[in-house]
Amino acid sequence: MYYHASPRNTALLFTGITSAVIAVIVTLAVLSATGSLQQNNNGGSGNAQQLAAMVERELDRRNSALEAHLVTSLMVTMPDELVENGAAPKHPAVAQLPESERKRILVTGGAGFVGSHLVDRLMTQGHEVIVLDNMFTGRKKNVQHWIGHPHFQLIIHDVVEPIMLEIDQIYHLACPASPPHYQYNPIKTIKTSTQGTLNMLGLAKRTGARMLLTSTSEVYGDPEEHPQRETYWGHVNQLGPRACYDEGKRVAETMMYAYHAQGGLEVRVARIFNTFGPRMHPNDGRVVSNFIIQALQGKDMTIYGDGSQTRSFQYVDDLVDGLVMLMNSNYHLPVNIGNPEEFSVKQFATLIKDLTGSASRIAHLPATQDDPHKRKPDIALAKRELGWEPRVHVHDGLAHTIAFFKGVLKSGEIVPTGPKAVKPGFQHGSP
Numbered sequence: 236m237y238y239h240a241s242p243r244n245t246a247l248l249f250t251g252i253t254s255a256v257i258a259v260i261v262t263l264a265v266l267s268a269t270g271s272l273q274q275n276n277n278g279g280s281g282n283a284q285q286l287a288a289m290v291e292r293e294l295d296r297r298n299s300a301l302e303a304h305l306v307t308s309l310m311v312t313m314p315d316e317l318v319e320n321g322a323a324p325k326h327p328a329v330a331q332l333p334e335s336e337r338k339r340i341l342v343t344g345g346a347g348f349v350g351s352h353l354v355d356r357l358m359t360q361g362h363e364v365i366v367l368d369n370m371f372t373g374r375k376k377n378v379q380h381w382i383g384h385p386h387f388q389l390i391i392h393d394v395v396e397p398i399m400l401e402i403d404q405i406y407h408l409a410c411p412a413s414p415p416h417y418q419y420n421p422i423k424t425i426k427t428s429t430q431g432t433l434n435m436l437g438l439a440k441r442t443g444a445r446m447l448l449t450s451t452s453e454v455y456g457d458p459e460e461h462p463q464r465e466t467y468w469g470h471v472n473q474l475g476p477r478a479c480y481d482e483g484k485r486v487a488e489t490m491m492y493a494y495h496a497q498g499g500l501e502v503r504v505a506r507i508f509n510t511f512g513p514r515m516h517p518n519d520g521r522v523v524s525n526f527i528i529q530a531l532q533g534k535d536m537t538i539y540g541d542g543s544q545t546r547s548f549q550y551v552d553d554l555v556d557g558l559v560m561l562m563n564s565n566y567h568l569p570v571n572i573g574n575p576e577e578f579s580v581k582q583f584a585t586l587i588k589d590l591t592g593s594a595s596r597i598a599h600l601p602a603t604q605d606d607p608h609k610r611k612p613d614i615a616l617a618k619r620e621l622g623w624e625p626r627v628h629v630h631d632g633l634a635h636t637i638a639f640f641k642g643v644l645k646s647g648e649i650v651p652t653g654p655k656a657v658k659p660g661f662q663h664g665s666p
């Protein structure tokens with residue numbers, strides 16, 4: 236399984252062993268230099284025993300530290316069933332930050348796909364995290380491994396309602412992100428992006444917290460500029476089926492900068508391009524999850540339209556890097572966070588078919604309304620201002636995601652969601 240001997244874990248192991256050996260050598264050198272070994276009255280053999288005991292203790296200490304590192308590294312990719320069965324330690328290890336550096340961070344939408352990975356990162360870094368989620372598309376199992384940890388709280392709450400909390404930073408993610416989910420109740424989606432964002436801005440203003448909004452490449456609509464730079468104003472159909480999401484995010488951005496200009500609030504805006512990885516909702520109707528599930532089940536891989544429309548896909552770990560770097564940077568204007576490697580949807584279907592070794596056929600369905608023809612971020616700004624660029628190759632990210640969906644499929648057949656509005660967890664509207 237992919238989490239066992241990943242290059243990252245192997246590197247960690249190597250680093251740990253190397254540092255343990257170095258520590259022992261340094262300990263020995265210091266001891267003999269200070270003559271502390273000679274202070275024992277037991278003579279030569281006593282010194283040797285004392286030395287052996289010291290070396291053993293030092294090795295034990297180093298081993299424990301190394302284990303803690305490895306547990307953290309494994310748990311963030313641990314399959315849910317291991318955690319649920321109690322086969323895994325209850326909580327992943329977290330860094331011990333001094334009180335002065337430990338922040339109390341609110342993550343709205345933290346039980347969703349991206350949010351739960353962000354929570355893993357912030358918890359592992361040693362911060363206190365409060366997740367606020369109404370569980371529309373979020374799932375408790377995404378954050379289950381943190382429940383009961385003294386640094387973690389899960390609050391079931393809808394951001395459309397105000398809430399009083401004491402916090403230092405807000406990552407505001409709450410909003411369904413896939414078209415079938417955000418179109419299920421468009422009025423609610425608009426309220427979430429507008430009233431929900433206003434509530435979080437009010438909270439940020441009262442507490443003096445810095446706030447990051449997860450905006451989207453959808454603010455560019457069906458773009459006439461390619462690749463899309465942050466200066467592009469976009470091409471959105473304000474009356475179309477995607478408008479509840481696209482316009483909702485556009486006005487959320489406007490509100491962020493109004494609070495910045497008028498109230499002096501510290502704001503950050505990430506314009507996220509298509510992201511994929513483990514914990515995507517199996518029925519989110521997005522191209523990555525649909526193709527993988529269809530390929531693994533040997534069903535037709537369905538493309539809407541002729542498949543010449545392009546998309547760029549980033550792995551979720553890269554996005555989390557970008558969000559944390561942006562939050563902690565001095566740059567306050569919108570920043571694209573995405574992988575500029577561009578695929579046509581047809582190419583992407585073929586890639587997933589190859590990676591899964593599937594015998595599925597590729598089939599075409601009618602194009603969906605207002606589906607963007609091209610999507611590719613210009614990330615020069617992120618490189619310059621944050622020093623960020625994607626590190627995970629799409630193939631490697633897909634391998635992790637395919638492994639995740641193989642695990643999900645063990646629980647039974649899944650019918651991928653089609654383009655029609657659908658409530659999360661329901662399977663109607665399937666192609």
Ligand SMILES: NC(=O)c1ccc[n+]([C@@H]2O[C@H](COP(=O)([O-])OP(=O)(O)OC[C@H]3O[C@@H](n4cnc5c(N)ncnc54)[C@H](O)[C@@H]3O)[C@@H](O)[C@H]2O)c1
Pocket residue numbers: 343344345346347348349350367368369370371372373374392393394395407408409410411412413427431449450451452506507508509510511516
């Ligand atoms: N995943 C992507 O490719 C992508 C691309 C662009 C932007 N984004 C943005 O990133 C954020 C997270 O996206 P995701 O892919 O993790 O989606 P997701 O649907 O998995 O997560 C959204 C989370 O928000 C919660 N939520 C929705 N409405 C809420 C409300 N009114 N009150 C409280 N919680 C609410 C959901 O229950 C869920 O946990 C969203 O803001 C989305 O717009 C994601």
